[in-house]
Each structure stands twice: as structure tokens, then as C-alpha cells.
Amino acid sequence: MAAESGTRARTRRAIVDAAVALLAGDPTASLGDVATAAGVGRTTVHRYFPERSDLLAAISADVLDKVEAATERARLDDGPAAKALERLCQEYFELGDGLTLMFDTPQLTNWSDWDEETPADLHFLHTVRRGHAEGSIDAELHEEWVRNLVWALLYTAWEHTRTTGTPKHSALTLCLHTLRKAIAP
Amino acid sequence: MAAESGTRARTRRAIVDAAVALLAGDPTASLGDVATAAGVGRTTVHRYFPERSDLLAAISADVLDKVEAATERARLDDGPAAKALERLCQEYFELGDGLTLMFDTPQLTNWSDWDEETPADLHFLHTVRRGHAEGSIDAELHEEWVRNLVWALLYTAWEHTRTTGTPKHSALTLCLHTLRKAIAP
DNA sequence: CCGTTATGGAACAACAGTGTTCCACTCGGC
DNA sequence: GCCGAGTGGAACACTGTTGTTCCATAACGG
Structure with missing residues (x-):
């Protein structure tokens, strides 16, 4: 283009x-x-x-780009997998509205791009498996469950700032604290 | 009437x-x-x-009733608070669609009834405080955060069954397992 | 069995959102 | 300054949803 x-x-x-x-x-x-x-x-x-769908597609692509970039920055392959997920969580948290949008507008993620197999997603799942192997992530928690859990925690953190007025950094701390304990073996 | x-x-x-x-x-x-x-x-x-809003109001009241009933059944005042929340989680899980609806249709919860202070909600928050006092729930996790966390986990569990085809009981197990670890002191 | 009660369907006006066209405008860059 | 790219607004047709009315008919209960 x-x-x-x-x-x-x-x-x-x-x-x-x-x-x-x-x-x-x-x-x-x-x-x-x-x-x-x-x-x-x-x-x-x-x-x-x-058309409206064209705008939606553009948004989808835009958010996807940002997710990919955030995933890059988290350097998932460095250090223990559990720590890597925490870094990823911090990066994703910065996505703000894009996060909320993806979470409760499934029509977006069912778009052409998101073949449920985006590079970022694959990298994420791979990291969870690595965590299972090296013992830094609870083996009872299936990869997909961990992925959904992370998204849900992030969404909850933002929701928490909106409804209770909690400052963002506090919400992020709660989010990370909870994630750390949840995925610990 | x-x-x-x-x-x-x-x-x-x-x-x-x-x-x-x-x-x-x-x-x-x-x-x-x-x-x-x-x-x-x-x-x-x-x-x-x-009017459409009348139907919405009726739905709101209906779901609210079911939430209250589920809260009753969980007998929040019995035994350790952490265990009580697990029981509550199981009861809420059975709400199914009503759960999903409340989660991503905030307009419903902003309705007349849900003054953010429904009996069930108050009882829930009180139980978390009890957990803090008796030491069965991580004191770092504020009451509202725990509430939002429970709802998010429940939503995630349902989402998990939909997207991965995981049987409901497995999803509930994952959900409870995660909650238990997350709120443990 | 018969009348009340509840229902389904058709037809209607009103409305909001969408997508299109056209024209006058203004702003930026050479 | 000038020209063209970029813009805003008005006007339009079209669509789907909503809310209403009216009537024929089915179901229920005494």
C-alpha cells in the first residue's frame, strides 16, 4: 500500500x-x-x-499490532517463565482501552487476522509450557486457562480502577500479586 | 402485586x-x-x-433474585471465610447465562435495584473482611478486588468452556483451584 | 360447552443509524 | 499566492428496530 x-x-x-x-x-x-x-x-x-466493518477491521489490526509490540517488549524467552508472564502482564496493562475493547467485543477478535493463532498468542502459550516444564508454573493449569486468566485479571484491574477509583499502579500491583500466587506451583 | x-x-x-x-x-x-x-x-x-427497558428491568430483577438465592445457599457464615467463598463460587457458577449477562451488560447492574449495595454484595464483602480477620484470606487483597476477582474467574471459566470445549466441571475445578491459591494468605 | 383470557399476525407510523452524493470551504505545501 | 488535497455539512434513500393498533383465533377454566 x-x-x-x-x-x-x-x-x-x-x-x-x-x-x-x-x-x-x-x-x-x-x-x-x-x-x-x-x-x-x-x-x-x-x-x-x-463501512462500519472497515473501521472495525482497522481497529482490530491496530490493537493486534500493539499487542504484538507489547509481547516483544516483554522478552518472554528471558528468565523464568513465571516472571516472563508478569512482565507481559505489565506490558499488556498499558494497552488500556484496547484491552477492554478486545475483551468485550469478541466480534473483533473473530476477524480475519485473529486466527486464534496470532504470533503473540503462540508465544504466550509456548511460554506457559516452558513454565510447566521448568516448574515455575502450576502444571495443573492448562495453557489456555492461563491465557484466559491473564486477560481476565487485566480486565478486572482496569474495571477496578474505574469503579473504585483505585490508582492504576495499585490496580496493577494487585493484578500482578494475584497472578503470581495463582500460577505458582 | x-x-x-x-x-x-x-x-x-x-x-x-x-x-x-x-x-x-x-x-x-x-x-x-x-x-x-x-x-x-x-x-x-x-x-x-x-418497552425494551421494561424487559431489561425484569431480567435485572430476575438475575438479582437468583444471585440472592445462590448466596443464601452458600451459607457464607459457616466455617472459614476462604471455604465460604469457594462454596459461593460454585453456586454462582450454576447461574450460567445470567452470569455472563451481568458481566458484560453493565447497563443492567446500573439499574434501579443494584444500588451497588445489594444484600448479597454486602454479605460477600463482609465475608472477605472476616477472612482477613481470621487470616484465611490474603490481607493484601482489598474486599472489592476479591469480589471483582471472583466474578472475573467465573466469567473466565464459562468462556473457557465455550472456546476450548472443556467440560463444565473441569472449568469449575480450574476456577476453584485458581481462586483458592489466589486468596490464600 | 361457552365465554373469558391470552395469543399471533398483519399493518402502520416513527425513529435512529447507515451509506451515498454533491458542493462549498479551508488548509497545507510548493 | 495558488492549486489541489482534504474536509465539513446538508440532503437523500434505505434499512432494521421499536412501539402501536386492530382483529381473528386458539386455549383455558368454570
């Missing part, structure tokens, strides 16, 4: 970012709302994303 | 039950879909619940 002009790239980003923030709060928000939140006209949104 | 005729009570139940099952899968399902799922005409749905 040809490189977009600076202006267009910036507008596209504004729309996608606004959409993520908005849809995280209300997955049924209208395109008009997205346009307003992005500070652009509804027409412009349609210019970039002809 | 005057007792409803047997027929009406039965129809009302069919509609509410169908709505819970359907909305758990897709919170945006139309009233027509609900009617079909319940095996009644759309007109009939409107006869019982003039």
Missing part, C-alpha cells in the same frame, strides 16, 4: 484512536459519535472507512 | 428466560429475536413488557 500523505495518516489515526476509546466504553456507539469524538465530520469517517 | 394467572406467569417466565439466554450471547438482539426464541409472537412480548 502506498504511503499516505502526512495529513491523511494523521486523520486516520485520530479516527481509529477515538473509535477505540469510545467503543471501549460503549461498543454500540454510532459512527456519528466516533466522528464527533475524533473531531472530524461523519463524512470524513466514511471517506476513510466506507 | 396481584398473583398472575398460571398461563401469564408461565409466558412471562418463558420470555425472560429466553431473553437472558439470547442477550447473553448478543446483548443487542432485537425484541423480535427474543420473541422467536421464547416461542411467542412479538406482540406478546410487548404486551408483557411495553
